[in-house]
Amino acid sequence: MKHSLRARGVRLTRQRQILLDLIDKSGKHLDAESLYQMAQALDPKLNRVTVYRTLKMLKAGGLVDELDLMHYGGDQHYYETRLKQEHAHVVCLRCGKVEEFFGEPLSRLRRQVESHFGFQILVARTEVGGYCSHCQALRAKEVRDAATQADSEPPRKKAERKS
Amino acid sequence: MKHSLRARGVRLTRQRQILLDLIDKSGKHLDAESLYQMAQALDPKLNRVTVYRTLKMLKAGGLVDELDLMHYGGDQHYYETRLKQEHAHVVCLRCGKVEEFFGEPLSRLRRQVESHFGFQILVARTEVGGYCSHCQALRAKEVRDAATQADSEPPRKKAERKS
């Protein structure tokens, strides 16, 4: 990563070294604010704006990919170093867990889009939202509880219709 | 759409009728602001906030899908009525044109994610960014021109700001 930047004449400032190291070493799916917090622990003077500018540059240079993760947890963007292999992000909308899916449908899709439209793909992103296996049961229970509560709610007045 | 809402006890106010009609009739990929502008032409009192609230409700109810379109043109969200058939959005990063891709890799992907993780999918989104066939040539020319210009460019003075 650093090598690639140097080759383009990008200056490797102290701040960028810190950020690059964090992005590389940390697990994936960092958003700007988290990255900023981590960076600030190492250099309290490092500004939030520098984080945004660095991420923007890395994205423009194709060194990181930008994700939304189905906007679970807000409208900020998440970043991960561009991996060798394309993958989809599978986000549980209840617990927020993110799984990565590698599979041939992805490369197949890419090839089809390229040939079908004569399109030159620079970046592709597949995000899936729903409930993970663990949360499906819990979710069912939550719905049940909510319904039960509604049913047993004091209809102190005249007979009310059920919705 | 209206029927489905009524069935859930959602009130069909004048404002919602306007917005629902616009979403249905207009081409796809409207963002909140555009929808607001269109709605305001029909009812000048209709507030932007109502647009946001309505879109949020439709999304929660699964009646519309939310798109980012690779953030071409900003960080706002776009909406389209949920179609029978799943499709990917292919966005040209130069001209902004959006193509829709229907193909079996998408349903294949869906099935694989479900069975591989035991995941219950509620919403899936595939977005592809790059250059459409028309823009590829133009893009190449732009890059060439930029390089030529850079070579022969006199030492830069003050940066000019875009108005």
Place this chain on the structure above:
DNA sequence: GTTAGTGCAAACCTTTTGCAGCTCT
């Protein structure tokens, strides 16, 4: 020594929220 990069403050854009009043069923 240049010129790219940084920090700071302030602006910006999109979206959400609190609340009083209005309206659909």
Place this chain on the structure above:
DNA sequence: AGAGCTGCAAAAGGTTTGCACTAAC
């Protein structure tokens, strides 16, 4: 009648920009 909606104003959240100063090459 009354819960559900709307409009207004104001705030929030995330990101970008103008500008003077600093540091990498």
